[in-house]
Amino acid sequence: MYKNPDIKYLFEPRGVAIIGASRDKSKIGHKFVENIHASGYKGKLYPVNPEGGEILGYKVYKNVEEIDGEVDIACIIIPAKYVFDSVKSCAAKGVKFAVIIASGFSEVGNSSEEKKIVAFAREHGMRVLGPNIFGVYSAVSCMNATFGPSNVRPGGVAVITQSGAIGVGMMGKTVTENIGLSAIISVGNKSDLDESDLLEYLVEQEQTKIILMYVEGISEGERLVSILKKAVLKKPIVILKSGRSARGAMAAASHTSSLAGEDKVFDDIIKQCGVLRAETITDALTWVRYLANIPVPKGENTVIITNGGGIGVLAADACEKFNVNLYDNQTVLNKTFSNVIPSFGSSKNPIDLSGQAPVSYYDSALTAALNNPEIHSVICLGCETAVFDPDVFSQVVQKQGVGYSKSKPLVYSLFGGSKIDHYVREFQKHDVPAFQDVYESISLLGAVYSNYRTLHQPPDPIQTIDMDGDKMNEIIRKVRADDRTFLLAAEAQAMMQIAGLPMPKSRIAHKLDEAIAYAEEIGYPVVMKIVSKDIIHKSDAGGVALDLGNRKEVMDAYEAIMHNARAYKADAKIEGVQVDEMVRDDVETIIGARRDLSFGPIVMFGLGGIYVEVMKDIAFRTFPLGRQEVLKMISQIRSYPLLLGVRGEKRKDIDKVVDVIMRVGTVLLKCKDITDIEVNPLVVYSQGEGARAVDVRILLSKPQEAI
């Protein structure tokens, strides 16, 4: 079932040893024994302390080896300097997981000790969780092996957190908010086990309906991406990542030992995976709380029902912000609502029952909306006015909740006094997605639709493009032999020629006849340049002629170039005259591929000039990928309308852009030495007319980095 079948024992251990168990109630080593005991853990609990004795009725073992039963996990709660010895004992006993609670390792710069411990553990068939963590809670084993609150509610939400404080805070918060947990695991320094390992188990585990991850940095991003892509088809995954802003990233770098990376890359890739990214803890908890229970909608037609025009407009604003699509088929809307709204209301979406409508209108309007198969989800807004009675409204909610909300998403925003306050809390207790602010309910519906789109995206098979990797790597070998980590222009061009990129046509003529023949073959206008190792500054030497429009101009230019070259340097060895296609002006794009430190091979797309540099208008994806995803990537940038054609211009050759992105990505995969490719600019012509890769820059890894 799992790549690492043992991972099951981290969540369903047969025996747990608490190394550093303490009788002192103020100690964390006591809290662990207490919490595991209180949670009704199904396996065997073995407190370990050289002093022996008893804690809470459990026999205390002097060391791990002494224990006679199976010990699947050992929670190590002793000072950092003693941890290695303890890990050795665990290995001797055959413990499967060392759960190192202790801090004082890489998070304070002490990486060597951490590495030593992990290396030893792995050698001896043991895996390490932590160090610098608060532990593991697993509902399926009724095991609360943490120093967090003892009264965790079992349920369907699994949490993986890189921050201990946020994790412990969240344990408390989920209790207060009635959110049930299937597991909460602290990964801390991620010295060995990381999110990916834990996801492998949680994605398959039946009790877990939805997964929330708090992340500060990603190390093995490639593996994580491949797990996430499959996982989201089984259950929704929500990620909260800090370090979104430049200032936050700085703070993250100074406090966590893992690399933060560029947030924009993370953001694009996590969305590519179909993962929901929350910005705030509040949103993250709201989403995981309701998302697993709200039915997946059958389509994107959302209707707002309101008793206030103003709040309806605020909701429409929120719908645009959170990407919720308001239904606009006025014929259907009229038919659905004309009989159930008062004459002074409006059947335009937002459906306005008006401030004079008593609650009974809500009942009819909700029934009409929920019964109409053309309407796929409903946002119900209510302001407490003179005729809006929250007590009556709560009965409507109960009725609709039982009758319909199982079939379609139905979220509520209610605004008013103490009765509203009371009912919103009550509704939430009964898992009805009701909120006070319209932005809260619509942010949730936005997450519902984001998940819907992930589940409904058409198959998008990864495309492979045939190209001669050997031939490309041969060029690279020559560059390596020359002790360079960059390719010369001609080498990069040769690479791209092999990769099948649309390069400007170019030939080298050795005499006038050839120059004319090549120019006719390439098509006018052409550019001509002297080719000579002895003439570096071709323009200064009068060795360049632009925009040659016909045979006559080519002849004149050839003579002039030759004449000028000889005049410039009489003894120059002239190899010929290069005849190039003259690249027309059109939309300039930048296409890149690089080996990202977090995510491995990624591709990049943006518009040329200063869009990427100044406007940060750029999109990223991991590679390889399917055609649809490349199109999504291209259409994601703000300047995309330029490719669709503005000011009456024709649509540009977007297919060609897709093809070039695919090819550039493939080169990166075929040539392990390459770290960076940048095609800048790729000039894109009108649809059907292709593109031209004018300039290409390719960098190689430093020799020691070569794979």
Next chain:
Amino acid sequence: MYKNPDIKYLFEPRGVAIIGASRDKSKIGHKFVENIHASGYKGKLYPVNPEGGEILGYKVYKNVEEIDGEVDIACIIIPAKYVFDSVKSCAAKGVKFAVIIASGFSEVGNSSEEKKIVAFAREHGMRVLGPNIFGVYSAVSCMNATFGPSNVRPGGVAVITQSGAIGVGMMGKTVTENIGLSAIISVGNKSDLDESDLLEYLVEQEQTKIILMYVEGISEGERLVSILKKAVLKKPIVILKSGRSARGAMAAASHTSSLAGEDKVFDDIIKQCGVLRAETITDALTWVRYLANIPVPKGENTVIITNGGGIGVLAADACEKFNVNLYDNQTVLNKTFSNVIPSFGSSKNPIDLSGQAPVSYYDSALTAALNNPEIHSVICLGCETAVFDPDVFSQVVQKQGVGYSKSKPLVYSLFGGSKIDHYVREFQKHDVPAFQDVYESISLLGAVYSNYRTLHQPPDPIQTIDMDGDKMNEIIRKVRADDRTFLLAAEAQAMMQIAGLPMPKSRIAHKLDEAIAYAEEIGYPVVMKIVSKDIIHKSDAGGVALDLGNRKEVMDAYEAIMHNARAYKADAKIEGVQVDEMVRDDVETIIGARRDLSFGPIVMFGLGGIYVEVMKDIAFRTFPLGRQEVLKMISQIRSYPLLLGVRGEKRKDIDKVVDVIMRVGTVLLKCKDITDIEVNPLVVYSQGEGARAVDVRILLSKPQEAI
């Protein structure tokens, strides 16, 4: 004191008539009498109903005229069709304000009745509030003349709302949230009195500490802007405006009778005024609740104190989002905190006390931060961990609250279980700005700083630029005479010449000698063009020569142009040859000025090409304005770095851009007929080298619109 001194009587009426008062408890006409009675209104209450009798012990008058005392306001709660007659009676009685609660007017398309009523009222010295409103609450008179909740808490927050439902909901919400109101007024259709009229009173009124406005559309924006600019210096003003998104604006247009206008224009101008714009009702209420009580900081050095690195990073993200500046002077930070944080903590901002720090560390760290004059505000974060005891923490909050928070902004975000939940509510009840999500507390601090910047902006006197308006209006008269609403290129150029815009130099030569002399005077390179009414397509006729670099080229080109012209059309009447400065390529900008339907004269700035069109990278301001504000406007666009110089280019001549914006705005003020001016492009050269207005388009109002 007020432009309209009577406005005082709307808030402090000596007598209130309730026209349509009812004995039926289910009627709004009853609710008014009940609410005014319950609130302990200080003036005289006069229920009016043709049936007479008594309501709640008050004598019911058969009509308004019958009342013997002063009636400053009459609340009219009868069907729309009877309102006009009632207004007539009010006029006869000498009522100062007709507060028309009734709906059924312009909001349902019945504008004529509404206009008739207002016209009559104004003629008879009476002002109208509404129609389609829920009434007025005024704490100073203990008057709750609304059909909202009866238990409004008096306090310092004034609310003006265009939406009835949101307003009534807000009355309830403020009670639940312990927010005290000085006034809440519903403006509804704004047929006569609007936000500006009410602001004139509220800004001066002592009880009002802060003002919240809910707005859907602005009509007399010019007046509002001038009031707001002065008002923000006396008390903070928060605006919540719906219709932010395209979809929301559509919804707003369909439900409100007032024009929504472009949200981007509204947003820029409202910020120009120093008004705080909230996106959500939650933010708006949070801000008005705390902003008046939190001291204005003395500077922008903010410090985060936390017990969790992760939540510290989330807070740093929020600080960037909400424009809160984190203090980074490490010398001062070390000195301040090194003695009060544990060895495993960090004195880098966010100051990390670490998860192992008990609450006592907070006490020391907060004391250190609050006592240090270099630190101007503090964000205190706490995750409920094993050693973080909320009970103890609440004592720290109490102590700091009393001791220091009066001198500096200090906001809290606390995350954890039920105790945290409890204390956050408790703190809020005692007006301590404590929240559960970091984004909430930092959004509030962002508002504090936004207000701080408004109060601390240096004087920025409005600049006037001298130009000959008569001469410009003379050109316009000719255009009018020609029955056009647009200026020809030459006319627009002449206008801009008078306005002192940097136009490309241009002369018309009638013979070769002149052409040469003009070219030398203008400076090479120049462009030459044939001038002849008989030759429209100059290029086709060979009548244009570009990039002429010297005397010889000018001579050749002159001969060629003349020759070509004659060859093209032998009988063409040739007026001469235009010699133009050739405009060098550089950064292209667009500068505009227009008469906005909501805000009157406004100016616009963006970068040329597709930045404005596709990227919507554009900034607006009302005009006239000061130099500093123009600079702010320019630096606000995302593509601003292009003007600062990217890729090693020099800084552009931003001073010249400021000057052109000032001049274009001034033209709009001087020429009342002009509706639109667009300079596109204004090519901006390096600093000190000026700019060139290459093309200018000027539109006039349609004749019937002319002022």
